[in-house]
Amino acid sequence: MWYEIKDDSIIFNIKASPNSSKNSFEGILNGSLKIKIKAPAVEGAANKELIKFLSKSFKIPKSEIVFVGGETSKTKRVKMPFNEKIEDFIKDKDAKN
Numbered sequence: 001m002w003y004e005i006k007d008d009s010i011i012f013n014i015k016a017s018p019n020s021s022k023n024s025f026e027g028i029l030n031g032s033l034k035i036k037i038k039a040p041a042v043e044g045a046a047n048k049e050l051i052k053f054l055s056k057s058f059k060i061p062k063s064e065i066v067f068v069g070g071e072t073s074k075t076k077r078v079k080m081p082f083n084e085k086i087e088d089f090i091k092d093k094d095a096k097n
Contacts, residue, residue, distance in 0.1 A: 002033050003090060010082040016074050018046040023053040028093055032075060047071060054078065058085045 004011045013032040020036035027034055039049035047067070055062040060080050069077035080086075 002028050002031050002093075005082060008082055009079055010086055011068060011077055011079045014050070014076045014078055016041075016046060016050055016076060023049065025057075027096070033093070041074075047076075050076075050078075054080065058083065058089070 002013050015029060015032040015034045017026070017034065017036045018039060018041040020038055022036065023038050024036045025033065026036055035050065035053070037046045037049045037053065039045040051062050051065050054060070054065055058080065060083065065078060065080040067076060068079045
């Protein structure tokens with residue numbers, strides 16, 4: 001499963017692809033949400049860009065999005081508050097898979 005809901009938060013398994021032409025969600029691949037990130041994987045730039053992209057996409061403050069695993073890996077686990085935007089996003093992605 002590419003996500004895990006715990007109480008009022010959610011943990012996404014994310015496969016990040018840095019150095020892309022734009023930030024975008026690319027679907028579900030091998031149990032992870034694939035996300036393209038513009039920033040390079042240098043000195044945490046891609047992680048910062050990923051947090052910014054998730055924050056903007058789901059209307060969640062950046063300070064409430066935290067890495068719970070894989071911070072230095074392409075496969076990451078990111079925890080954030082569960083909200084209606086995320087619920088709709090999950091329903092849409094699950095319907096396509």
